[in-house]
Amino acid sequence: MRHAYPAEAIRAAEAPALAAGEPLMERAAYAVAAAVVAEARRRGLALVGARALVLAGGGNNGGDGLFAAAHLARRGLVVTAALLRERVHPEGLAAARRAGVRLLPVSGDGAQGHTGMPAPGLAPVLAVADDADIWIDAIAGIGLTGGLRGVSGALVAALNERRERSILDPLVVAIDVPSGLESDVGAVPGEAVRADVTVTMIGLKPALLLPPAAARAGRVELVDLGLAEALAARPAPVRRLLGVDVADLWPVPGPADHKYTRGVVGLLAGSDAYPGAAVLASSGALRTGCGMVRYLGPEGAARMVLARHPEVVTAAGRVQAMVLGPGIAVGAPVPESAGRALVDSEVALVVDAGGLDWLPTDPTALAGRRVVLTPHAGELARLLTTRGGDPVERSTIEADPARWAQRATELTGATVLLKGAVTVVAQPGGTVFSQSDGTGWLATAGSGDVLAGILGALLAGSDAPAGELAAAAALVHGRAGVWAARNRRGSEGGPSPVGDPVSATGRGPLDDRDPGAPITASDIAAAVPEVVRGILAH
Numbered sequence: 084m085r086h087a088y089p090a091e092a093i094r095a096a097e098a099p100a101l102a103a104g105e106p107l108m109e110r111a112a113y114a115v116a117a118a119v120v121a122e123a124r125r126r127g128l129a130l131v132g133a134r135a136l137v138l139a140g141g142g143n144n145g146g147d148g149l150f151a152a153a154h155l156a157r158r159g160l161v162v163t164a165a166l167l168r169e170r171v172h173p174e175g176l177a178a179a180r181r182a183g184v185r186l187l188p189v190s191g192d193g194a195q196g197h198t199g200m201p202a203p204g205l206a207p208v209l210a211v212a213d214d215a216d217i218w219i220d221a222i223a224g225i226g227l228t229g230g231l232r233g234v235s236g237a238l239v240a241a242l243n244e245r246r247e248r249s250i251l252d253p254l255v256v257a258i259d260v261p262s263g264l265e266s267d268v269g270a271v272p273g274e275a276v277r278a279d280v281t282v283t284m285i286g287l288k289p290a291l292l293l294p295p296a297a298a299r300a301g302r303v304e305l306v307d308l309g310l311a312e313a314l315a316a317r318p319a320p321v322r323r324l325l326g327v328d329v330a331d332l333w334p335v336p337g338p339a340d341h342k343y344t345r346g347v348v349g350l351l352a353g354s355d356a357y358p359g360a361a362v363l364a365s366s367g368a369l370r371t372g373c374g375m376v377r378y379l380g381p382e383g384a385a386r387m388v389l390a391r392h393p394e395v396v397t398a399a400g401r402v403q404a405m406v407l408g409p410g411i412a413v414g415a416p417v418p419e420s421a422g423r424a425l426v427d428s429e430v431a432l433v434v435d436a437g438g439l440d441w442l443p444t445d446p447t448a449l450a451g452r453r454v455v456l457t458p459h460a461g462e463l464a465r466l467l468t469t470r471g472g473d474p475v476e477r478s479t480i481e482a483d484p485a486r487w488a489q490r491a492t493e494l495t496g497a498t499v500l501l502k503g504a505v506t507v508v509a510q511p512g513g514t515v516f517s518q519s520d521g522t523g524w525l526a527t528a529g530s531g532d533v534l535a536g537i538l539g540a541l542l543a544g545s546d547a548p549a550g551e552l553a554a555a556a557a558l559v560h561g562r563a564g565v566w567a568a569r570n571r572r573g574s575e576g577g578p579s580p581v582g583d584p585v586s587a588t589g590r591g592p593l594d595d596r597d598p599g600a601p602i603t604a605s606d607i608a609a610a611v612p613e614v615v616r617g618i619l620a621h
């Protein structure tokens with residue numbers, strides 16, 4: 084599991100070490116320099132003579148940058164440090180000067196320059212940036228408050244603009260957190276550095292896991308500075324499950340199991356308008372593994388489900404988990420079986436799409452139950468607007484998904500899995516999970532129906548907390564998309580089972596050289612068993 088800690092916890096963990104005189108900044112700076120060297124080599128950049136620009140702010144983040152500048156200069160790089168404050172870390176500055184780093188004070192005059200025009204005071208540093216192979220961002224770390232101001236804001240805006248126009252393609256390494264991100268949250272308050280690599284100290288920060296901020300960080304390298312133990316004692320409000328965590332909570336059947344102990348999933352999904360959702364949610368549940376799927380929706384959809392999956396049962400009966408709503412239109416009346424499941428505290432629930440309207444209005448009605456809502460941002464906007472009173476736009480949610488998912492838990496009393504390129508799971512009063520396991524190929528109709536089925540099967544088969552199972556479902560769904568996109572062979576029967584053992588675990592991103600193939604929602608469901616096998620065999 085990855086854990087992310089607020090700035091307050093990081094400072095509390097480092098305080099005793101600093102008081103004891105441990106050289107934390109020297110360790111941090113050494114790690115940054117090592118990461119820059121490793122990444123530069125990976126890119127085939129000759130180190131001696133390579134030009135690096137360090138953007139140094141006035142705090143300890145700037146101190147890290149200046150000490151790193153000194154290390155790099157001693158390795159033979161040609162290093163310039165842009166000093167963005169009149170006063171910067173004095174020992175760092177002295178170390179940089181001794182190592183032959185060129186020091187470039189950046190004047191704040193006119194730094195606020197109007198849109199599209201770099202401010203006049205920035206011209207010298209932009210000239211160095213234009214020529215540099217490497218930019219190191221040491222403007223601010225966990226000490227940043229609010230959007231980047233003044234000369235730093237104007238400089239980052241100008242640098243981003245140059246990169247966007249593809250004039251430049253430097254390696255950008257951020258120290259601790261890309262400057263401009265507030266380390267405790269996923270929202271991006273203004274202009275922020277876009278890093279290829281972020282070398283973060285002591286522990287991960289929420290901004291490095293949460294959307295949309297996390298996208299600015301690139302690859303994240305954690306350097307614990309010897310404080311991992313001190314930090315582990317503190318609560319981590321943001322987490323990410325890894326494959327091993329999913330293996331730990333996966334319900335693997337033993338010799339004493341029979342189909343009822345494995346769990347029965349009830350499905351109220353699909354309608355005359357969207358019958359395919361019934362098939363896809365069934366596929367998701369069956370491929371995840373459960374004792375039985377009971378399909379309880381309309382007859383037309385039931386025929387389609389049975390044609391694809393003869394193992395599905397259409398008779399009513401007991402269920403451990405119920406999936407309500409995929410493929411059901413907004414405003415549809417509450418079917419009797421859904422009404423029963425909503426008041427039966429023994430039954431875990433997945434509530435999606437049209438089913439979201441069926442939730443009780445009193446948030447305490449679901450207290451103590453395992454209930455997971457699975458909206459995408461548009462559905463969540465509707466739910467928040469209906470429940471919270473004030474209109475909330477989809478774009479508002481996309482600007483801070485974790486915050487709005489948490490708001491929805493308060494309004495409904497349920498766990499909320501908010502789907503997206505990064506999926507966040509918020510629980511009443513609890514940890515937020517942030518899962519980034521998928522690929523853009525997953526954005527295809529019916530993909531969410533498969534996810535609802537996967538989660539239904541997990542809730543039916545395991546007593547683990549709903550939030551963890553929801554994060555596990557997102558991980559498996561994401562990896563199934565990656566596996567399918569990588570192994571798609573073009574037949575209509577779903578992905579070929581022929582895949583190399585590494586890809587069968589669904590690990591590793593698709594990349595520019597191998598972006599993968601288009602997939603359908605059925606392909607995602609078909610890939611789930613391979614992904615589960617890979618995770619369990621690990």
Ligand SMILES: NC(=O)C1=CN([C@@H]2O[C@H](COP(=O)(O)OP(=O)(O)OC[C@H]3O[C@@H](n4cnc5c(N)ncnc54)[C@H](OP(=O)(O)O)[C@@H]3O)[C@@H](O)[C@H]2O)[C@@H](O)CC1
Pocket residue numbers: 097101107108111140141142143144145147168222223224225226227228229230231232233235236258259260284
């Ligand atoms: N202590 C240690 O030995 C270790 C510390 N470590 C490192 O220290 C970092 C924390 O250092 P910190 O507390 O000094 O804060 P830091 O992130 O540098 O930010 C302060 C600077 O940002 C500026 N600034 C703030 N808001 C701004 C805005 N909106 N817009 C523009 N500027 C803004 C602020 O300017 P000012 O407000 O003073 O004008 C000031 O210059 C941490 O992230 C890690 O990298 C680790 O290496 C471990 C060892």
Ligand SMILES: Nc1ncnc2c1ncn2[C@@H]1O[C@H](COP(=O)(O)OP(=O)(O)O)[C@@H](O)[C@H]1O
Pocket residue numbers: 459502503504505506521522523524525526527528529530531532533534560
């Ligand atoms: N760009 C993306 N990268 C990774 N996963 C994505 C991306 N876009 C969407 N997804 C995933 O695809 C699924 C889409 O679900 P949803 O929007 O409910 O589709 P549908 O209603 O058609 O089934 C979600 O699980 C979501 O997390």
Ligand SMILES: [K+]
Pocket residue numbers: 144220221222223224257258259260261262
């Ligand atoms: K930084």
